[in-house]
Amino acid sequence: MLEYIRSALSALLANKVRAALTMLGVVIGVLAVTLLVGVGDGARLYIEHTLEGIGANLLFVTPGRRETRGSMAGPRGGNVTRPMTMEDVRALERQGTLIREVTGATQGGGTIKYKDRRRDTLVFGVGAAFPDLRNMHVGVGSFVRQEDVDARRRVAVLGRTVVRELFGDENPLGKSIRIGEARYRVSGIMEEKGASLGMDLDDMVFIPVTSALDLFGTDALGSIMTAAKNKDDVPAAMAEVDDILARRRHGEREVTVQSQDDLLATFGQLTNAMTWMLLAIASISLVVGGIGIMNIMLVSVRERTREIGVRRALGATRSDILWQFLVESMALSVLGGLIGLALGMAIAFAVRHAAPDVPLAVSPWIAMVALSSAVVVGVISGVVPARRAAKLDPVEALRYE
Amino acid sequence: MSEPEPLIVARDLGRTFPMGEEDLRVLRGVSFRIDRGEYVAILGPSGSGKSTLMYLIGCLDTPTEGTLELAGTDVATLTDAELAALRNEVIGFVFQAFNLLPRTTALENVALPLRYAGVSPRERRKRAKEALERVGLGARLDHPPERMSGGERQRVAIARAIVTRPSLLLCDEPTGNLDQRAGREITALFERLNAEDGVTVVLVTHDPLIARRARRNLRVVDGEILYDGPPLDGLPTPAVVEPSASVPPAA
Ligand SMILES: Nc1ncnc2c1ncn2[C@@H]1O[C@H](COP(=O)(O)OP(=O)(O)O)[C@@H](O)[C@H]1O
Ligand SMILES: [Mg+2]
Numbered sequence: 231m232l233e234y235i236r237s238a239l240s241a242l243l244a245n246k247v248r249a250a251l252t253m254l255g256v257v258i259g260v261l262a263v264t265l266l267v268g269v270g271d272g273a274r275l276y277i278e279h280t281l282e283g284i285g286a287n288l289l290f291v292t293p294g295r296r297e298t299r300g301s302m303a304g305p306r307g308g309n310v311t312r313p314m315t316m317e318d319v320r321a322l323e324r325q326g327t328l329i330r331e332v333t334g335a336t337q338g339g340g341t342i343k344y345k346d347r348r349r350d351t352l353v354f355g356v357g358a359a360f361p362d363l364r365n366m367h368v369g370v371g372s373f374v375r376q377e378d379v380d381a382r383r384r385v386a387v388l389g390r391t392v393v394r395e396l397f398g399d400e401n402p403l404g405k406s407i408r409i410g411e412a413r414y415r416v417s418g419i420m421e422e423k424g425a426s427l428g429m430d431l432d433d434m435v436f437i438p439v440t441s442a443l444d445l446f447g448t449d450a451l452g453s454i455m456t457a458a459k460n461k462d463d464v465p466a467a468m469a470e471v472d473d474i475l476a477r478r479r480h481g482e483r484e485v486t487v488q489s490q491d492d493l494l495a496t497f498g499q500l501t502n503a504m505t506w507m508l509l510a511i512a513s514i515s516l517v518v519g520g521i522g523i524m525n526i527m528l529v530s531v532r533e534r535t536r537e538i539g540v541r542r543a544l545g546a547t548r549s550d551i552l553w554q555f556l557v558e559s560m561a562l563s564v565l566g567g568l569i570g571l572a573l574g575m576a577i578a579f580a581v582r583h584a585a586p587d588v589p590l591a592v593s594p595w596i597a598m599v600a601l602s603s604a605v606v607v608g609v610i611s612g613v614v615p616a617r618r619a620a621k622l623d624p625v626e627a628l629r630y631e
Numbered sequence: 632m633s634e635p636e637p638l639i640v641a642r643d644l645g646r647t648f649p650m651g652e653e654d655l656r657v658l659r660g661v662s663f664r665i666d667r668g669e670y671v672a673i674l675g676p677s678g679s680g681k682s683t684l685m686y687l688i689g690c691l692d693t694p695t696e697g698t699l700e701l702a703g704t705d706v707a708t709l710t711d712a713e714l715a716a717l718r719n720e721v722i723g724f725v726f727q728a729f730n731l732l733p734r735t736t737a738l739e740n741v742a743l744p745l746r747y748a749g750v751s752p753r754e755r756r757k758r759a760k761e762a763l764e765r766v767g768l769g770a771r772l773d774h775p776p777e778r779m780s781g782g783e784r785q786r787v788a789i790a791r792a793i794v795t796r797p798s799l800l801l802c803d804e805p806t807g808n809l810d811q812r813a814g815r816e817i818t819a820l821f822e823r824l825n826a827e828d829g830v831t832v833v834l835v836t837h838d839p840l841i842a843r844r845a846r847r848n849l850r851v852v853d854g855e856i857l858y859d860g861p862p863l864d865g866l867p868t869p870a871v872v873e874p875s876a877s878v879p880p881a882a
Contacts, residue, residue, distance in 0.1 A: 233746060244734045540730045543691055544791070545719020545747040547712050624691040628726070629682075 234557035241530075241558055242565070249562060252526040255519025256566030256607055257573065260600045262512035264574025267596045270505055287461055288363055289329065289468060290488045291454040291475070311484050313450030316440065318475055319357070322456060325474050328467040329456045331359030334439045336452040342435055343408040344396040351392055352434040353409060355442020363455050366431070371403050371418030374438045378417075382440040386414040390422045391433040409435065410445055464489050516603060519566065520611040527559050527615035531622075538619055539627030552620035559612025560605060567604025571597055635666040638702060638799060638831050639688055645696030646683050657683045658854045661697070665833065667798060670825045672842040672862075673835045675851035681835045684851065685803045688833065689722050690714045702798070719747050723792030723830075725802040729784045731776040731791075737763060738772040741790045748795055762790040766820060782813030789820060793830065800824065802834035806841065814838065 242249040293314045319334040326332065333356050340353035358376045361367045368387060378385050386407060393402055402416045414437060423431035443449060458467035468487045476483045531538070538551055546554075574596070644661040647654045657680045665671055675681050686692040687699060690706050699706050702721060709717065718724075731740050742759035750758070763769055766786040776784050785805060792800055802821065806814035818841050824830045834841070842848050843862040850858035 240734065536730065537732060539691075540726075540732070541743070541747075542715070543689065543718060543724045544744040545715050545795070547715040547747075549712075550715075550747060625686045628686075628691070628730075 231557075234553050235561060237554065238558035238561040242561060248526060249565075252522050252562055253519075253566030253569065255515055255522045256563050256604055257519075257570040259512055259514075259516035259519045259607070260567040260570030260604055261574045261577075262508050262515055262570075263600045263603055264571055264596050265577065266505060266508035266512050267593075267599050268574065268578045269508060271593050271596070273505075287458040287464055287467075288490045288493075289456050289458060289464070289471060290490075290493060291456070291471060292452075292486050292488070293450070293484065294486060295484055296486045312479055312482075313448075314454055314475075314485060315449050315451060316443070318478060319451070319454055321478055322454065322471060322474055326456070326467075326470060328459055328463045328470050330459050331362060332454065332456040333357030333359040333363060334451040334454050335360070336439060336442050336446060336448075336450075338442070338446050340409050340435070340445070342392060342396060344402075344405065347396050349392060349395045351389075353442060353445065354434050354436050355439035355445070356436055357439050360436070360455070363457055366423060367421050368418040369421040371416070373418055374436055378438040379440050382444060383438055384412055384414045384441055385417040385438065387418040387420060387436040388416060389420045389430075389432040389434045389436075391430055392435055393419055409437065412445065414441075458489075464491075512603075516607050519563070520607040522611075523559055523562055523608065524611035524614055526562075527555060527612060528618065530558075531555060531615045531619045534619075535622065535627045535630040538622050539624050539630065542622075542624035543628065548620040551622075552616045555616035555619045556609065556612045559615065560608035563604045563608025563611070564601065567601050567607075570604075571600045574600070635668075637664050637700070638667045638669075639663075639665040639833075640700040641688075641697065642699075643697035644684075644687060644694045644699060646680070646687060646692065647695045656854060658687070658694075659696070661851075661854075661856055663849060663856060663859055665831065667831055668825070668829050669847060670822070670832045670845050671834070671847045671849060672845035673833065673849045673851060674837070674842050679851045680854040681851050682803055685801050685833070685835060688799075689724060689801050690717055715747070719744055720795055721797050721799060723789075723795070723797040723800045725785070725788050725792050725800065725805045725834075727804040727807040729776070729781075729788045729808070731784055731787055733777060734775065736773045736775055737768060737779070737787045737790075740776065740787055741794050744791060744795050759790070759794055762794040763787070765793065765824075766790045780813070781809050782816055785809060785813070785817050786820065789817070789824075793824065793828075797830070799831045799833065802832065804835050804837065806836065806838060814841070818844065 291314065294311050314334070316334055319332050322329065322332045335357075336355040338353055339350060342349050342351055342353075356374060357379050358374055361373050367373075369390075371387070373387055374385065377383075386409065388396075388402060396402070396407070397405070402419065405416050407414050407416060420432065420436070437445070439451070443451070456467075456471065458464045468489060471487050472483060472485065475485050541551060541554075641661055641663050644658060645656065646658040647656045649655075661684065673681050673684070683692070687694050688701075690701065690709075693707070701717065706714065706717070731737075732743070738756065738759050741762050742755040745755040745758060760769070760772060763772060766789050768783065768786050768790065771779070771783065771787075776787055779787065785808075789800075789805075800821065805821075806817050809817060821832050821834065822844065825832045834845070836842055845862060848858065848860065848862050849856055
């Protein structure tokens with residue numbers, strides 16, 4: 231076998247330009263496969279990462295009934311939707327047995343001003359349980375506390391980006407800022423969190439949820455977040471939350487409770503589109519690359535007809551000739567595959583450096599997938615030319631001009 | 632000398648190519664016997680079927696009529712793999728056009744048949760080197776054939792043909808592409824291989840001088856053997872022999 235590979239490589243070296251052009255299709259195909267698997271892997275890693283980041287066993291309650299899974303039939307509860315309020319939060323806190331902390335949340339855009347500087351950012355009204363539930367922690371100072379929520383205090387916890395934009399090198403702790411027209415005192419600064427899926431998690435401001443409701447002039451919470459005490463109890467906890475909130479609505483089920491699995495499943499669909507696109511590119515290029523290799527190998531068989539005759543005269547069997555060309559086609563394809571793989575990895579690493587939030591990972595099994603697809607392409611596209619070469623009549627091959 | 636041992640026995644050999652309406656009978660009724668250690672020149676005008684005969688003897692082609700025995704075996708009974716092994720071990724081919732593989736060194740060319748014989752790379756190198764030394768090219772091992780003269784190339788081809796130590800060398804116009812001097816050297820090499828190593832040599836040639844040095848001549852005209860015997864002196868050069876000019880067999 232080594233012999234075949236050695237002579238295949240020297241045959242390819244003899245015609246470098248042609249070999250390179252032939253490989254291009256496979257290069258692109260394997261490049262696409264590499265990126266494809268990379269995106270798939272990256273999405274999986276991202277989901278795992280988010281699972282940790284999101285806080286364990288998170289339950290996410292939003293107003294209105296939506297079917298999040300195919301298992302439940304039809305919309306229920308009609309169109310009448312009562313908003314979720316702080317009363318609901320307190321009911322969950324009092325009555326919940328399978329859940330730990332609860333926080334109401336509401337968010338909206340807001341203009342933050344400090345002295346003559348301003349920044350439009352996301353204002354997030356939350357309760358004291360938020361850092362624990364979402365695994366986003368305060369770095370300096372203190373986060374929104376329960377008494378801040380109860381007393382509707384105007385305190386704000388700033389994300390790092392907001393701090394940089396408004397304060398520069400100045401220490402913001404204790405400083406007074408304006409959100410809209412109201413004055414807030416800066417009580418804390420969040421830890422650096424980085425970006426996630428195009429969203430800068432440091433470009434936001436946290437204030438007590440009650441103050442946020444005041445700010446936005448509403449009673450309606452955007453969402454309620456809580457968490458099941460045990461991983462095994464997640465479905466039961468979801469039912470419990472649903473039941474408690476339904477009891478407060480005369481039995482109408484008007485909210486949607488989602489676990490982190492549900493949320494992540496939704497997110498997973500996002501990467502699907504990209505995956506399909508790359509899969510299409512990958513298979514098309516592999517097919518095109520395979521056809522290219524087959525054509526070049528057919529040309530090569532014709533050009534080397536005399537050589538085939540000579541080899542037969544020197545004692546090569548038909549299967550010797552078959553293998554010679556099959557291995558050459560595989561070498562072509564695998565070489566293209568290696569180049570595609572290298573390019574794909576280079577791109578993946580570059581992307582990871584340039585845009586860390588794009589889910590793209592490089593794992594060893596990418597190499598396996600990419601190279602095996604190259605081998606498959608090589609074999610398939612080599613079979614026809616190799617068989618043609620093996621079937622050649624030795625005398626006709628020797629007489630070939 | 633011991634009892635002559637037949638190496639090639641052809642009985643009523645014929646080769647017909649299907650050509651549209653009419654078949655083309657390139658060889659017909661060819662019978663002869665060549666013993667081990669013989670040195671035979673085959674002569675005849677262009678297109679008379681000499682190469683076709685060489686391909687049949689060399690087991691690259693199969694006769695449409697008659698039988699061919701090589702070293703006591705009827706080749707019709709052999710499988711493709713067995714024929715390949717026979718070509719590899721028993722027969723060495725030398726062509727007019729050298730037919731060396733380009734982009735490889737002389738040594739690699741010569742070692743190629745050993746690869747098909749399943750010899751280890753180390754042993755191959757050693758034996759290929761010996762074969763090149765045998766043809767006087769011991770100093771040119773790593774030269775690519777492209778950078779060699781015609782005579783040197785043909786010697787590489789001969790080294791390749793003898794590297795498996797075959798008992799039969801089939802040479803189809805081996806000096807056809809060479810100048811006279813190089814041609815003489817190549818012929819001398821065949822004579823030496825025949826005399827010193829006991830290799831049976833069958834060579835096709837148009838050169839009357841070469842034919843005269845062979846102990847036996849076979850003259851093929853129009854697909855038939857018209858003469859089988861010792862070289863005849865004073866004959867016109869074979870190239871200008873008219874197909875109709877039949878030569879009486881020697882007494
Ligand atoms: N595959 C083939 N099909 C048809 N005719 C062939 C084939 N091979 C050889 N011939 C014909 O057979 C005749 C003898 O050819 P060849 O044996 O090469 O002659 P020589 O070697 O004596 O010049 C030529 O007329 C040639 O055209
Ligand atoms: Mg000829």
